[in-house]
Amino acid sequence: MNRSDVLIIGAGPTGLVLALWLSKLGVRVRILDKTSGPRTTSRALAVQARTLELYRQLDLAEAVVRNGHRVAAANFWVKGKPVAQLPLNRIGEGLTPYAFLEIYPQDEHERLLIDRLEDYDVTVERNTTLESFTENGDGLTAHLRLPDGEQEICQACYLAGCDGARSVVRKTLDTGFPGGTYQQIFYVADVKASGPALNGELHLDLDEADFLAVFPLGGEGRARLIGTVRDERADRAETLEFSDVSSRAIEHLNVHIEDVNWFSTYRVHHRVADHFRKGRAFLLGDAAHVHSPAGGQGMNTGIGDAINLAWKLAAVLGGAATPKLLDSYETERIAFARRLVSTTDKVFSFVTAEGRMADLLRTRLAPFVIPKMASFETSREFLFRTVSQITVNYRGMALSEGVAGHVHGGDRLPWAHDGEGDNYEPLRNPCWQVHVYGDTSDEMIAWCNEHHLPLHVFDWRPAFETAGLGRNGFYLLRPDTYVAIADNSADPKVIERYFRDHGVRPFFA
Known part of the structure; x- marks a missing residue:
């Protein structure tokens, strides 16, 4: 066997x-x-x-970055015209080495x-x-x-x-596997097309209750259309063809279809x-x-x-x-x-909600709110943090302990970068490691050496304070770069106790 x-x-x-x-x-x-082989079509972008x-x-x-496509902006359309734009090119500036939307x-x-x-x-x-x-x-x-x-x-x-x-x-x-199924039928079409929505940016139609988005792909005139249908067409999802849904893209986003490489329909669950x-x-x-x-x-x-x-x-x-x-x-x-x-259920339900009030919110209020939101750095940052998953954390869970600076055990280690370096470079190695921003004790240095635990001591710089990192404490990082311990001391016994309590040794490569 x-x-x-x-x-x-x-x-x-x-x-x-x-x-x-x-x-x-x-x-x-x-x-x-x-x-029989890797897929030749896909929905995830x-x-x-x-x-x-x-x-x-x-x-x-x-x-991925070299072969993919960086999206410069998201454009929102109403009644066949772009009414608002959200710049995306450096929306996460200062938060991550990848401060953009990658397709x-x-x-x-x-x-x-x-x-x-x-x-x-x-x-x-x-x-x-x-x-x-x-x-x-x-x-x-x-x-x-x-x-x-x-x-x-x-x-x-x-x-x-x-x-x-x-x-x-x-x-x-x-x-x-509890949850439910959205009533809408989703469709995906990989097309070659022309028009103002084929400029390499993301375009979303806010009209009516059917969702429609144009995602740019690499290569001139290539795009992925993702949309929904909820009227009588949804009852014949298995026989739907692109011609059944294409008129909306043509009329609402001025997309002129030249070729359809593939087309598919599917239902989406939330479970x-x-x-x-x-x-x-x-x-x-x-x-x-x-x-x-x-x-x-x-x-x-x-x-x-x-x-x-x-x-x-x-x-x-x-x-x-x-x-x-x-x-x-x-x-x-x-x-x-x-x-x-x-x-995601709340967001999707808002985007596809039916009724006069929902239409007003999407077509009148959203075009007013989006530019206002885009003008505030805090709003852009909140949106990016949420969508980019850099705020995913394991605070309050079994493997997460302590607080140092603004960083809690269970947080993703904040990225700090200036002309002198990048604190993420040591994270290329998927192992337990300790980061110190400032100074540490001789005992910490000796203990880490004895236990083959990599210790990275960074001279204190303003960029670390900006990122919310604490000075002269330490961060024990898991192999997946999340913070296991955030502590204001320089006492290796804190690390020793952590490993003992969790039945872990730091070296396993």
């Missing part, structure tokens, strides 16, 4: 990122997918700043991840399905159906269900699984949570799940942590998923 450390079901971005992180940390993985920050750990961020279609994204995974001699096993699995003492036994129709029995220490909204893993675990873990099996990505496409959060949230789980599995499998560390995966990620589903 074939044996792996982690068996990954599903080779979308979530499963591929999980396989990459685990492989980098020395974990043996198998990743399989029921499809946005790669958020927080994902790009984490992608630095695998030298992926530069490739990188999921099909291209997956190909990049697959290529990088092959550098670790890991290949996606195609046309292979999981039929069942059972847990036994020290692992799992899984029954697979191979491309030739034969069955294979394999063993793994852990199993990761990254197999989408209709997850076999979730159904096998018999975990509830969160009751549990993200049972025993040795985990749920990630759409298998654990699905929601509206508002804000471009779905794929990025699945990638966040993968990175959160990867270092914890690697630590446990490498003997550097006790299995109780894995309990924190569900606690941390399910709380975020529930908040996200609630938020």
Whole structure:
């Protein structure tokens, strides 16, 4: 019987990122997918700043930015004319190295991840399905159906269900998936077109209750149209063609269609699984949570799940942590998923609400409010922080302790950059590490050296104060760059006690 450390079901971005992180940390993985090849069409487009920050750990961020498309502005249309613009090019200035909206279609994204995974001699096993699995003492036994129709029995220490909204893993675990389904039918069209909405920026139509957006793609005249239909056309979703929906784009956004590369319709759910873990099996990505496409959060949230789980599995499998560390995966990620589903549901419901009052809010109030909001730095910053996922945090949870400056245990480490350097450079290495901004004690230096815990001491600079970092304290950072301890002292016993209480050793690469 074939044996792996982690068996990954599903080779979308979530499963591929999980396989990459685990492989980098020395974990043996198998990743399989029921499809015959990587997708050639996709719905997910946005790669958020927080994902790009984490992608630095695998030298992926530069490739995504180089091959993707940076969106300069979002334009809002009413009655066939642009009425408001929100600049996006440097909307997150000073908050992150990636202070912009990056468009990188999921099909291209997956190909990049697959290529990088092959550098670790890991290949996606195609046309292979999981039929069942059972847990036994020290692992799992899984029954697979191979491309030739034969069955294979394999063993793994852990199993990761990254197999989408209709997850076999979730159904096998018999975990509830409460929520609902939006009444609208969504459509996606990849087109070549011309017109004012094909200028490389994002365009959204505020008219009526059907949502319509034009997302720019790389290459002149290429765009992705994403919209909804809710009238009698929704009753025949399976037979809808582009001609049934194209008139709205043409009339409302002056989009002149030259060619349609592909067109698809689908329904969207808003659901969160009751549990993200049972025993040795985990749920990630759409298998654990699905929601509206508002804000471009779905794929990025699945990638966040993968990175959160990867270092914890690697630590446990490498003997550097006790299995109780894995309990924190569900606690941390399910709380975020529930908040996200609630938020995107409210946004989408507002955008697509019907009735005279809703139309007035969208067509009269929004064009007035958006430019006002765009003129205030605090408003732009709030919007960016929310959408970019840089405010995702694990405050008040088991692995998060203390406060230093304005930074709490569980926060993402704030980015601080000036002419003298970038405090994120050491984060390229996915390991436990300590950051000190200012001075520290000889005891801290000696303890970190003795325990092979990287210590980075930055001379105090105004940029650190601006970022909210505390002076002369320390920050213990997890391998996924979130703050485990924020403390105003220079006492290594605080770190020693933390590792002892959580059953973790700092070195496991």
